[in-house]
Amino acid sequence: MKRFVIKIIKYSIVVLILFEIVVRLFTLTNDVPQRDLDENGLQVFQKNQEGKSNGHKWKVNSSGFLGHDEVKGENQVLIIGDSFVENIMNPFECRQSSLLKKNGYDVFEIGRSGITFIESLEFYSKYKSEVNPKISIFIIDNSDFEESIQEINKLNDRVQISLKTSQLSLGKIKAKYIKKLLYNYKTLYYLYLKYLKSQKSIITTQSIKVNHSIKETSILVDKLIRVSNQNYDLNDCLFVFRGGNDYKELFNQLNLSFIELNLKGAEYTYSENDSHWSCKGHQIASETILEYIGLIRQ
Amino acid sequence: MLFNSIEFLLFLPIVFVLYWFVFNKKLKYQNLLILISSYVFYGWWDYRFLSLILLSTIVDFFIGLSIPNQDLEKQKLLLWCSVLFNLSVLGFFKYYNFFVDSWIDLFSSFGYVIKSVWTLNIILPVGISFYTFQTMSYTIDIYKGKLKPTKDFISFASFVSFFPQLVAGPIERASNLLPQILKKRVFKYEQGVQGLRLILWGMFKKVVIADSIAPLVNDIFGNYQELGGGTLWLGAIYFAFQIYCDFSGYSDIAIGTSKLFGFELMSNFKFPYFSRNIGEFWRRWHISLSTWFRDYLYIPLGGSQKGKWMSIRNIFIIFLVSGFWHGANWNFVFWGLFHSMLFLPTFIFNTNRKYTASIIAENTLLPKPKEIIQIGTTFIVVTIGWVFFRSDTLEDSFIFLYKMIFEFDINLSKASGLLYIIPLTTLDYMIRTNERNIIFTKNKLANNSLFILFIISIVLLFFKETSADFIYFQF
Numbered sequence A: 001m002k003r004f005v006i007k008i009i010k011y012s013i014v015v016l017i018l019f020e021i022v023v024r025l026f027t028l029t030n031d032v033p034q035r036d037l038d039e040n041g042l043q044v045f046q047k048n049q050e051g052k053s054n055g056h057k058w059k060v061n062s063s064g065f066l067g068h069d070e071v072k073g074e075n076q077v078l079i080i081g082d083s084f085v086e087n088i089m090n091p092f093e094c095r096q097s098s099l100l101k102k103n104g105y106d107v108f109e110i111g112r113s114g115i116t117f118i119e120s121l122e123f124y125s126k127y128k129s130e131v132n133p134k135i136s137i138f139i140i141d142n143s144d145f146e147e148s149i150q151e152i153n154k155l156n157d158r159v160q161i162s163l164k165t166s167q168l169s170l171g172k173i174k175a176k177y178i179k180k181l182l183y184n185y186k187t188l189y190y191l192y193l194k195y196l197k198s199q200k201s202i203i204t205t206q207s208i209k210v211n212h213s214i215k216e217t218s219i220l221v222d223k224l225i226r227v228s229n230q231n232y233d234l235n236d237c238l239f240v241f242r243g244g245n246d247y248k249e250l251f252n253q254l255n256l257s258f259i260e261l262n263l264k265g266a267e268y269t270y271s272e273n274d275s276h277w278s279c280k281g282h283q284i285a286s287e288t289i290l291e292y293i294g295l296i297r298q
Numbered sequence B: 001m002l003f004n005s006i007e008f009l010l011f012l013p014i015v016f017v018l019y020w021f022v023f024n025k026k027l028k029y030q031n032l033l034i035l036i037s038s039y040v041f042y043g044w045w046d047y048r049f050l051s052l053i054l055l056s057t058i059v060d061f062f063i064g065l066s067i068p069n070q071d072l073e074k075q076k077l078l079l080w081c082s083v084l085f086n087l088s089v090l091g092f093f094k095y096y097n098f099f100v101d102s103w104i105d106l107f108s109s110f111g112y113v114i115k116s117v118w119t120l121n122i123i124l125p126v127g128i129s130f131y132t133f134q135t136m137s138y139t140i141d142i143y144k145g146k147l148k149p150t151k152d153f154i155s156f157a158s159f160v161s162f163f164p165q166l167v168a169g170p171i172e173r174a175s176n177l178l179p180q181i182l183k184k185r186v187f188k189y190e191q192g193v194q195g196l197r198l199i200l201w202g203m204f205k206k207v208v209i210a211d212s213i214a215p216l217v218n219d220i221f222g223n224y225q226e227l228g229g230g231t232l233w234l235g236a237i238y239f240a241f242q243i244y245c246d247f248s249g250y251s252d253i254a255i256g257t258s259k260l261f262g263f264e265l266m267s268n269f270k271f272p273y274f275s276r277n278i279g280e281f282w283r284r285w286h287i288s289l290s291t292w293f294r295d296y297l298y299i300p301l302g303g304s305q306k307g308k309w310m311s312i313r314n315i316f317i318i319f320l321v322s323g324f325w326h327g328a329n330w331n332f333v334f335w336g337l338f339h340s341m342l343f344l345p346t347f348i349f350n351t352n353r354k355y356t357a358s359i360i361a362e363n364t365l366l367p368k369p370k371e372i373i374q375i376g377t378t379f380i381v382v383t384i385g386w387v388f389f390r391s392d393t394l395e396d397s398f399i400f401l402y403k404m405i406f407e408f409d410i411n412l413s414k415a416s417g418l419l420y421i422i423p424l425t426t427l428d429y430m431i432r433t434n435e436r437n438i439i440f441t442k443n444k445l446a447n448n449s450l451f452i453l454f455i456i457s458i459v460l461l462f463f464k465e466t467s468a469d470f471i472y473f474q475f
Helices: A002-025 A096-102 A117-131 A142-148 A176-184 A186-198 A214-231 A248-253 A279-297 B006-022 B027-069 B072-109 B128-143 B153-161 B174-182 B189-222 B229-260 B278-284 B287-298 B308-326 B330-348 B369-390 B394-406 B412-430 B444-461
Strands: A035-037 A043-045 A050-053 A056-059 A076-081 A106-111 A135-140 A153-155 A160-162 A167-169 A207-209 A237-241 A257-260 A269-271 A274-277
Touching: A002 A186, A002 B189, A002 B444, A076 A096, A076 A117, A096 A106, A096 A279, A106 A117, A117 A135, A117 A142, A117 A214, A135 A142, A135 A279, A142 A153, A142 A160, A142 A214, A176 A186, A214 A248, A237 A279, A257 A279, A274 A279, B006 B027, B006 B229, B027 B072, B027 B128, B027 B153, B027 B174, B072 B128, B128 B153, B128 B174, B128 B287, B153 B174, B189 B229, B189 B412, B189 B444, B229 B369, B229 B394, B229 B412, B278 B287, B278 B330, B278 B369, B287 B308, B308 B330, B330 B369, B330 B394, B369 B394
Parallel strands: A076 A106, A076 A135, A135 A237, A237 A257
Antiparallel strands: A035 A043, A050 A056, A153 A207, A160 A167, A269 A274
């Protein structure tokens, strides 16, 4: 038995080493930037990391994000959003910051997957005075509102607000060391991703589901938007809805600017299983945004 | 639980460690562990159907115990009780709807319209065709005096539900497996290594070959009406290899897993596509089922002892029943009929027992030209038979075959499946003399490298986004 167990261990070591070589040689997994907490407890990427995703190079800038971080004053724009702005799957030239820059804007871009509406406002609040933008663009979705509210769905790794106590709760970086192991030991990461895909799962955070009716949810989101409007200066902000805006009336009532992109269909999405925008989707989104901010400039 | 699932990859080492390191003190404990593990393995799919296995186990255990103490008439009665019970369970779950629908169709053809109120929504319990045959063989062997009944219920229940072969065989005989369960097992290094090799080879055939060819097969059989005959030939050949790799892969994993626990199961496949005639093919394909039918149906019907015509009738019956065993579908029945038509001429001209002991090119590197032609011809007719097996309806099968014969277009973009088939056939050829100890070459380094290559390719293709069930689970 001892001989048998030793043989299995020997084989396993050889296979694991060879498999790691295969995974790295054929780039079977994407590199994922690791996160840290900034001085305000918001999650940003560890600075100056580099990697490849879907064959495209990415690099974390000195602010802890993947896009441009220019602060020049003239035609200054601040863009904030989730994985659509993080945009790790597309080449750098397809980023919103790159597309706006091409049209003469100076752009500071904050994109991180999983960002909630309230977290994006926290980033906005932090960078507004430093960047001094003429306009701040939030690329959002209706679900970002819901994910911001603890009373709807408590998410431990996201920044949320309790509308009962008006207290913010910061997101924790979960399983930091396991993530580090997974990202560095590519074989494990590869198997983990394949397993998730086979189970048709998505990486979800530990959540305590609270059953809320659609009506109750809208009341809570309504309150969130009103509270946000009171606590943050949203005058020079443009809310770009990836889909439609379910709270149009309220936005109009509060005089908040918004546009709806409604980019649906295969030609705009990255792939069959990935509904993020492709380069074409980003191009269309950018043209719509440019049209709007061009009108303001006039 | 599927062999090609992450659950099994965790389950197997846990049971292995418990079996050899924790429960190894007493045989009773080891058998109890096998029983519990087997029920967990089966219950992972649907725990409700464990009651069916348990019921089948209880009925045959007590009937088996009672048979030797009775006079001949009562023995016969008890045997019939066992056979009828097992066939009723099988008949209800597998064939009930088929018979109801067939009756309705028959009446409809005479102009009587009957509403299908008797059709039930029945789930087919996985492995039912395998374990009912296994338990039936136990009582039949006791009745024939070939086997003494066991008084150890746990051991008998372990025999019925032995997890490596529970859901898709090999269909074990009590006379082979039960004595092994009743005897203390000792771990043997060589047996363990052989087991691991068989598991890897089986996984390779299933995960790398069968599952990679499956989309091509589905595509060609799903769109056969728009495709040319050449492409349909490719589809039929792909299916021949898909079903071979899928089913023999399962059997290899089952035999290999059993070896890890100190058991030797019977061989189920012996390189059937290297057969030189259809008789040899049936001695090499799904051996546990064909020998079951031979021993428990063909011989009781009189075998070849009652004259040529009775033998022909008996052969015809076992092929028909064999087709029907695969499923409640006229396609399977026709597939059985087709094979009986292929086999009967060899029986009539006494060539069916040719090549009983040898394998092609046993002591040479390559087969003789005559053998290559024989192998090619046998493979072609077997492949034609697979068209009935794989098509949705009989009508589809005939149109498919018509196009295969009379249309010659080939879409070369569908030829990519050959990239799997050619290496598989080469590897199969390299091990053709021993299906139980997989050694591709005497060069140890080259052999080990091949297995490492298998592991890497299995891991790369292991997780599927689409279902990768074993084909024979549905039988």
